[in-house]
Every structure is written in structure tokens, then in C-alpha cells.
Amino acid sequence: xxxxxxxxxxxxxxxxxxxxxxxxxxxxxxxxxxxxxxxxxxxxxxxxxxxxxxxxxxxxxxxxxxxxxxxxxxxxxxxxxxxxxxxxxxxxxxxxxxxxxxxxxxxxxxxxxxxxxxxxxxxxxxxxxxxxxxxxxxxxxxxxxxxxxxxxxxxxxxxxxxxxxxxxxxxxxxxxxxxxxxxxxxxxxxxxxxxxxxxxxxxxxxxxxxxxxxxxxxxxxxxxxxxxxxxxxxxxxxxxxxxxxxxxxxxxxxxxxxxxxxxxxxxxxxxxxxxxxxxxxxxxxxxxxxxxxxxxxxxxxxxxxxxxxxxxxxxxxxxxxxxxxxxxxxxxxxxxxxxxxxxxxxxxxxxxxxxxxxxxxxxxxxxxxxxxxxxxxxxxxxxxxxxxxxxxxxxxxxxxxxxxxxxxxxxxxxxxxxxxxxxxxxxxxxxxxxxxxxxxxxxxxxxxxxxxxxxxxxxxxxxxxxxxxxxxxxxxxxxxxxxxxxxxxxxxxxxxxxxxx
Amino acid sequence: xxxxxxxxxxxxxxxxxxxxxxxxxxxxxxxxxxxxxxxxxxxxxxxxxxxxxxxxxxxxxxxxxxxxxxxxxxxxxxxxxxxxxxxxxxxxxxxxxxxxxxxxxxxxxxxxxxxxxx
Numbered sequence: 001x002x003x004x005x006x007x008x009x010x011x012x013x014x015x016x017x018x019x020x021x022x023x024x025x026x027x028x029x030x031x032x033x034x035x036x037x038x039x040x041x042x043x044x045x046x047x048x049x050x051x052x053x054x055x056x057x058x059x060x061x062x063x064x065x066x067x068x069x070x071x072x073x074x075x076x077x078x079x080x081x082x083x084x085x086x087x088x089x090x091x092x093x094x095x096x097x098x099x100x101x102x103x104x105x106x107x108x109x110x111x112x113x114x115x116x117x118x119x120x121x122x123x124x125x126x127x128x129x130x131x132x133x134x135x136x137x138x139x140x141x142x143x144x145x146x147x148x149x150x151x152x153x154x155x156x157x158x159x160x161x162x163x164x165x166x167x168x169x170x171x172x173x174x175x176x177x178x179x180x181x182x183x184x185x186x187x188x189x190x191x192x193x194x195x196x197x198x199x200x201x202x203x204x205x206x207x208x209x210x211x212x213x214x215x216x217x218x219x220x221x222x223x224x225x226x227x228x229x230x231x232x233x234x235x236x237x238x239x240x241x242x243x244x245x246x247x248x249x250x251x252x253x254x255x256x257x258x259x260x261x262x263x264x265x266x267x268x269x270x271x272x273x274x275x276x277x278x279x280x281x282x283x284x285x286x287x288x289x290x291x292x293x294x295x296x297x298x299x300x301x302x303x304x305x306x307x308x309x310x311x312x313x314x315x316x317x318x319x320x321x322x323x324x325x326x327x328x329x330x331x332x333x334x335x336x337x338x339x340x341x342x343x344x345x346x347x348x349x350x351x352x353x354x355x356x357x358x359x360x361x362x363x364x365x366x367x368x369x370x371x372x373x374x375x376x377x378x379x380x381x382x383x384x385x386x387x388x389x390x391x392x393x394x395x396x397x398x399x400x401x402x403x404x405x406x407x408x409x410x411x412x413x414x415x416x417x418x419x420x421x422x423x424x425x426x427x428x429x430x431x432x433x434x435x436x437x438x439x440x441x442x443x444x445x446x447x448x449x450x451x452x453x454x455x456x457x458x459x460x461x462x463x464x465x466x467x468x469x470x471x472x473x474x475x476x477x478x479x480x481x482x483x484x485x486x487x488x489x490x491x492x493x494x495x496x497x498x499x500x501x
Numbered sequence: 502x503x504x505x506x507x508x509x510x511x512x513x514x515x516x517x518x519x520x521x522x523x524x525x526x527x528x529x530x531x532x533x534x535x536x537x538x539x540x541x542x543x544x545x546x547x548x549x550x551x552x553x554x555x556x557x558x559x560x561x562x563x564x565x566x567x568x569x570x571x572x573x574x575x576x577x578x579x580x581x582x583x584x585x586x587x588x589x590x591x592x593x594x595x596x597x598x599x600x601x602x603x604x605x606x607x608x609x610x611x612x613x614x615x616x617x618x619x
Contacts, residue, residue, distance in 0.1 A: 137585075172541070174585075178545050
């Protein structure tokens with residue numbers, strides 16, 4: 001039996017824990033509180049996910065005010081699926097963070113880190129759960145403000161300029177979304193997503209609504225680092241502390257993708273966005289350029305975190321590519337890749353964090369000879385890297401398989417070849433790092449006895465992710481079942497709307 | 502003519518929005534960037550507030566003899582958005598303080614020379 005207040009708990013738990021963790025002040029206590037709050041959110045998400053698979057959608061009125069007056073929380077399979085990934089990654093990253101931030105963040109800022117992390121989790125859960133367009137903007141800003149703080153916590157001074165650049169771009173993006181929502185409100189007089197959907201559909205074609213759509217798409221595009229609006233991402237991910245990067249790369253931009261899917265499918269209707277406005281072609285071109293340009297950029301970087309950051313932008317390209325196919329298979333591949341990408345990028349950035357912990361650097365040069373000296377970390381990096389490339393028996397293969405299937409369904413041979421070519425570039429940028437790790441010896445300047453395996457507390461969450469990379473690559477029932485259910489739910493919803501007279 | 506006069510509130514909004522946006526893009530000084538960002542956000546606040554106005558509507562306070570009220574909802578929304586804007590400004594300014602401490606300058610071209618890009 002589901003508690004009636006369960007849908008709001010993934011937002012409330014981290015929100016309440018955030019100031020408490022600041023008050024506790026001691027690193028150890030804050031850490032335990034943050035892990036517990038995040039883990040509880042994860043279990044809430046798990047039970048919500050089970051209910052969504054069973055019933056389709058859950059609705060909850062905040063404060064007991066029914067929807068047109070109060071803010072409605074609304075979960076369907078798509079949001080519950082991504083919520084599951086976000087809370088899981090958050091919990092694992094927090095476990096990982098204890099050792100990692102000891103080297104990367106000043107001791108007096110540790111409880112601040114946990115506070116900001118929990119606030120960011122609050123915002124991300126809120127984005128996924130809310131059923132109100134304005135409330136979505138507020139949660140977006142909660143998560144973004146926490147993110148700017150998290151990025152600026154690093155010891156390297158360049159993190160400050162990266163955070164500032166991210167703040168400027170992010171605020172412009174969020175304000176664009178605010179303008180778009182305002183235009184929708186102007187025309188429809190409602191902010192509830194379902195009401196909006198109904199009324200937008202009733203108003204056949206209006207310049208105000210189309211302008212609103214344009215503003216929202218650009219705004220969300222900044223937030224999800226859609227090429228060419230991704231310029232804030234590589235510096236922010238490079239200079240943020242490793243634990244922060246692992247969390248953000250796996251969740252923040254992916255939740256923004258979810259926001260885009262929500263706006264396209266639930267509010268505006270796929271028919272309108274893709275067929276009348278031609279968004280599918282725009283997204284398709286941007287996605288393909290993102291895959292090639294950013295995969296190429298990843299191959300020429302010397303900093304491993306920058307390599308992975310560019311790879312993240314390329315992977316977002318794959319996700320957007322799925323959306324632009326305008327089919328259930330494409331959308332399903334996108335949702336699947338959101339989940340799978342969280343697993344692989346989380347593991348990769350954790351491995352990089354572990355290398356930083358021992359070597360104090362994340363240049364490709366610092367990886368030399370680590371295959372022998374940090375075997376478990378590098379094995380984790382290798383498996384997650386193979387997953388990014390899309391080697392069979394890993395999750396990366398599963399989502400790319402469905403992307404290619406989606407392209408072939410439409411008879412688009414060129415697109416499926418492009419997806420495969422993009423994977424070849426991934427072979428190069430992951431291969432360079434693996435070559436340094438396995439085929440080179442430790443540099444002479446480094447004492448061999450000083451390089452040991454990473455602490456157990458870092459290895460456990462890393463390997464949980466690596467094992468799930470393989471597990472969900474072999475036993476795909478859960479992920480594919482959920483993604484298919486979510487995609488069908490989203491598209492049927494629009495079809496039902498489109499069928500209205 | 503009426504295209505300008507009837508929609509003057511939107512013209513004000515568009516003018517402020519573009520001014521703010523231009524300042525954000527062109528300013529070299531980080532504080533000026535934040536100022537531009539604020540102007541940009543304020544224009545959106547005005548967009549919301551002015552669209553709540555109903556012709557001949559009074560302030561949304563229940564009183565005798567008044568039949569028509571303006572829509573109070575956009576005002577309430579903007580209260581939230583103003584809070585968000587203040588928070589963003591605070592975070593931005595505190596970042597600038599730390600940048601000043603780390604680099605000794607808040608001019609973008611000056612500290613860009615001091616580090617490698619990325």
C-alpha cells in the first residue's frame with residue numbers, strides 16, 4: 001500500500017535534510033545524514049516507480065488544494081524511471097564523496113557541499129515530479145543555483161570562472177523558459193501541465209504560443225547543453241570537484257532532457273512541435289553535429305575530465321537524436337539512454353575521481369601505468385568506457401541498438417551509419433586513456449610504492465555502477481520494459497489529445 | 502500607430518530585455534554582466550505583471566462596488582521569480598568576490614590571460 005504522501009517525499013526529504021546538514025556542521029555527521037536522506041528518497045522512488053508501472057500515473061495535490069488552484073505533483077513512468085536513476089546516482093555519489101572531497105574540497109566547506117548536493121537533489125526531484133509549468137521553473141532554479149555553488153567548491157581557481165560562466169548561461173536559459181511559460185499563460189490562463197495541454201490543443205495555431213515554444217526550447221537547450229549552447233559545460237565539469245562532476249554529468253543535464261520531452265509531448269503535443277513547427281529536423285541536425293563535433297573535441301583534449309565532459313555533450317546528442325526520430329522506438333531509446341548514460345558516466349567520473357585521489361592530477365599523462373597499480377579502478381574505467389563505446393553486454397550497446405533500430409524503422413540508413421561512426425570516435429577517446437593506463441609504465445618521477453588502489457569507500461559505489469552497467473546490459477527486462485511503457489504512455493497521451501475534434 | 506500605443510508595455514519589455522541581454526553579452530566587467538542579467542530578468546517580471554492587467558479592472562482586493570478585478574496570479578508568480586532573481590544575483594556577486602580574491606581582477610579579458618582556456 002502506497003502512502004498517500006509518498007509522491008512528495010523525494011522532494012521533501014532532501015529539502016529538510018539540507019539545512020540540517022549545514023547545522024550539524026561536522027563533516028562526518030553531515031555525510032551520514034545526506035546519505036540517509038538520499039537513500040530514503042531512492043526507496044520512495046523505487047516504490048513510486050513500481051506503482052507507475054502498474055497504474056500509469058500518480059497525482060498528488062500539494063496542501064490538499066485540487067489542481068486548478070493548487071500545484072499538482074504528477075508522476076508517470078517516464079518521470080519515475082528517471083527519478084529512480086537520479087536518486088540512485090545521488091546516493092552512490094554521496095557514498096563516494098566522503099573520501100573524494102577530503103582531497104578536493106577544503107575541510108570547512110564539507111558540510112556546505114552536502115547541503116548544496118541535497119538542494120540540487122531537491123530541485124532535480126522536483127523537476128521530475130511537478131505537474132505545473134511555473135513550479136518547474138522554480139525547481140529548475142533551485143537545482144541550478146545549487147549546481148553553481150557545487151561547481152565553485154573546487155580548489156582550482158578556474159572553477160570560479162567556470163561557475164560564473166555557467167551561472168550567466170544558466171540564468172539566461174531559465175529566464176527564457178520563464179518567458180515561454182509566461183506566453184503560454186497569457187494565451188491559456190493556466191499553468192497546470194494537463195490543462196495547458198488541453199487548451200494549447202484547442203487554440204489551433206497562435207503566434208504567441210509558437211513564440212513561447214521557441215523560447216522554451218532554446219531555454220531548455222541551454223540547460224541540457226544542446227550543441228551549440230553547450231559552451232558552459234566542459235569548463236564546469238572539468239574544474240568542479242570529481243564527486244560533483246559525477247553527480248551532475250549523470251543527472252542534471254538528463255533531467256533537462258526530460259523537461260524537453262515533457263514540454264514537447266505533454267504540453268505542446270508532438271504533432272504540433274514536430275510536424276507543424278519542424279522541430280524534428282532542427283533537433284536532428286543539432287544532434288548529429290553534437291555527436292561528431294564534440295566526440296572529435298573529446299579526442300584532442302589532454303585532461304581526462306574534459307574528454308568525458310565533451311563525451312557527455314556527444315551523448316546528449318544521441319539522446320536528442322532519439323527524440324528527433326518522432327517514433328515510439330526513438331523516444332524509448334532516448335529514455336533508455338538517459339538511464340544508461342547515468343550509469344556509465346557516473347562510473348567513469350568516479351574512476352577519474354579515484355585517480356585524482358591518488359595521483360593529484362587527471363591529465364592523460366597521470367593515467368600512465370595505472371593499469372598495474374590501480375587495477376580495480378582502471379578495470380571499472382575500462383568497463384564503463386566500453387559501455388560508452390557501445391560494446392555488446394554493456395548498457396551502452398542496448399541503447400545504441402534501439403537508436404539504430406529506430407533509425408532503420410524509418411528506413412533512414414544514413415542515420416544508423418552516423419550513430420555507428422560516432423561510436424568509432426568514442427573508441428578513440430576512450431582508447432587513448434586506456435592505452436596510457438595499460439601500455440605505459442609509471443613515469444619515473446612517480447614513486448611506484450606511493451600509488452595504491454583507491455579507498456574501499458570509493459571503490460564500492462564505483463563497482464555498484466559498473467556491475468549494473470553489465471547487469472542491465474544483459475538482463476534488459478526492467479529498463480526496456482520501463483522505457484517502452486513510458487514512451488508509449490507519452491505518445492498515446494498526445495495521440496488522444498490529437499484525436500480531439 | 503495603435504500597434505505601438507496599444508502594446509506599449511510589451512515595447513518597454515522588449516527594449517529592456519534586449520538592453521539587458523546585450524549588456525550580458527558585451528560587458529567585460531563581471532559586475533556589469535550581473536547588472537545586465539538583472540535588467541534582463543526585470544523585463545520578464547514586467548512582462549508578467551503587465552499581462553495580469555484587465556481593462557477597467559481594479560486592484561484585486563474585495564471591495565464594495567467593484568465588479569472587475571485584475572488578475573493577481575501573475576503578480577504572485579513574479580514574487581517567486583524575484584526571489585529567484587535575488588538569489589541568483591547573490592550567488593553571482595559572491596562568485597565575483599572570490600574571483601577578485603583569486604585573480605585580483607574582475608575584468609574578463611584580464612583573468613582569461615592568466616589561465617589556459619578550459
